[in-house]
Amino acid sequence: MKQILQRALRVRELPISVFLVLVVLATGSTNHAFFTLSSLQDVLLGVGIIATLAVAQTLVIVMKHIDLSVGSTIGLTAYILGASSSWGHDIWWGLGVSLSVGLIVGALNGFMVAYLKLPSLVVTLATLYIVRGVFNEIAGGDTITEDRVPRAINFLGLNRFYGIPLIFLIAIALMLLVGFVMRRLRAGRDLYAIGSNLQAAELAGIPVARRIFGAFLATGAISGLAGVLLLARFNAADANSGAGLELNVVAACVVGGVAIAGGVGTVYGAVIGAVLLQTITLALGALGVAQFWQLTVNGILLISAISLDRYLSSRVKATTIMGSSK
């Protein structure tokens, strides 16, 4: 019985899923409008972008790293996609450039973290500024408006498949793909090993630098392509697009049980975390709570999430020089 309980606690997605259900039920019972299809769709539409970036971020957070540059990257590529027609190119050119931008930023981050052994927090904070700076130079005061958004992308933002917004479906597809990689492939398992115990990973012959580089590259590539989603969702882009998103993404991961200390967490948890944060935002709105309280609630949620982590990992049996079974 105790063992089953311990296993259940190990399923890190469980407590937050339960909490998500509670939030929905509590809000719905006070304000029945919250149960309607359209508010569910609101949640899913709003969460697609953060969920996509959170899936990508999970790759680096399980290695005990972080990538703060994703907000700048997604903003830049959203703008490029919107501007490509006025620059005389088609959408394929835009997608190619978006992927390239993502790969370049990812490679830069990965190279500096994996091979120069610089701390990822600082490296990706630097690339956050650099990319945003380049972005400002390219975009200037220009704003992409609805009429300049490519048709296909516009379609993506407006349509649903069996009622589910396409943006959210893309996020789910990506989640399943990355989830498969992280669970089923050696390379994916290596990321967990690196985050769990770096020294032991090196001793086990895992190509640590190559894996770190690869994960940052993948995160960059996904963030680059995710510009499509950002443009599709808002039908607009300017030099401020995507600013600050990175912190929401990290918050979603942490709330979803992807430990900032590395080694644990799944993309499923990260997506549930994103959904929970979005739901709470809308729930507080439905309950008539002033908007700024939403941020406070998010903060409290974050602290609860890491406290739970701390509690679960602090129950390691202490062994001592007088023998462990006294």
Place this chain on the structure above:
Amino acid sequence: MVSQQTPVLEMVNVAKAFGGVQALNGAELALYSGEIHALLGENGAGKSTLLKALAGVHRIDSGSIHLNGRDFEQGSTRTSREQGVAVIYQEPNLFPDLTLAENVFAGRQPQKANQVDWSGMRREAKNLFDQLGVKLDPSAFAQGLSIADQQIVEIAKALSTKATVIVMDEPTAALSSKEVDRLFKVSRNLAAQGCAVVFVSHRLDEVFALCDRITVMRDGATVGTAPTAELTEAKVIKLMVGREISELYPKQPAKLGDVVLRVDNLGLAGQFADINFELRSGEILALAGLVGAGRSEVVRAIFGIDKYDSGSVTLNGKKLKAGNPALSMNAGIALVPEDRRQQGLFMPTSIDKNSAVTMLKRISRFFLVSSRSEKKLASKWGEILQLKYSSGSDPVDRLSGGNQQKVVLAKWLATDPKVLIIDEPTRGIDVGTKSEVHRLISQNAQEGMAIIMVSSELPEVMGMADRILVMREGRLVGEFSRSEATAEKIIAVATGASIS
């Protein structure tokens, strides 16, 4: 069981120096497959260095190593492992967030169609655990596993890589007796499957119960190898310590005064228990024992770094508050810690600032510290301790180990303590500075300071101390006066050996 074919591992005439210190010189080790071989020696005899050469951590300066009939390629821990050497450390290095099965197969998980074959991996891990005769759940997480079980996981990993030589470095130090029995069974299983097992332990009874042959090292050289049946514990101890105590230690007789410090029934759960002793002014009391016996833990508790759960510490008739180093310091206790780089000094900070840091209250005015008075204080103590340095504003990490130790001593002697506790006073410092440190300790004792010295070096203990307390597994197990102490007696008590 020992087959008299060619040895699976042969290390011949191995030498290795670190800086000026010759750690190995004439070290030899030969292993046959199917045997359990004990490697014995005092702290610092060179066992660890020799095994680290095998593990790929150090490269040897000269000598030869043959493994499985081939020249052993020295490179990294990885090349060693690929050649069939597995090392089980006292504190294994697992992935706490992964399952035991994944811990065994990390980086080389069994695959099916290029995907990790989870059920196959669990099955194989289960097989390995069964082969070793232990009950462990392959899908349990490594977090929270006892040290004993962690070692088993490492052994299973070694078995899965088809290791031919398995080194266990003091594996029993943190195990209960039941766990030790299980480890013995596992070791015999390994030997029966053709592995050569090297077993390092300070507990002679275990060595005699388990091992087929014994190799003894002393001062970096191998001094003997023999089948266990031909040896006795007394003979082994003689081999381990058989050296002259040199006249390195100019201890001067000092007059013993009143009791300054009294420790009553001190205990800290899991660390030490029932510690009782008195210390007089002018006395040098040595705490001897093996590394990990709990000596540092006791002095840390006395000084107040760790809070003890039971008992009391009385200084000059007044009980000290537990767990408060600042109060202990004001009351007149000083602690020179065992690791000067981590605990003793602020490495990037200047010699002046390091020397004066214990005296900031006394040399500051209106809450401001004057660097002139820091400098004055530092140069005064630099002179007394014959510190070799170019400028007081140099960071201490530019000094040699011996001179760094003098700075730590300076900052504590400056507080004019009644009780000075020194943990490993001369670890890693050259011979010349060593005797200067000893002279300083002796001189302060003559002037009436009471001194507790924790030391793992027997010659130092026997050369310096008026009285020797021996600890084993967190308890005081022996007391010797200067005249009755011999190296054999101390080792016997510290290792729990039975000699008449």
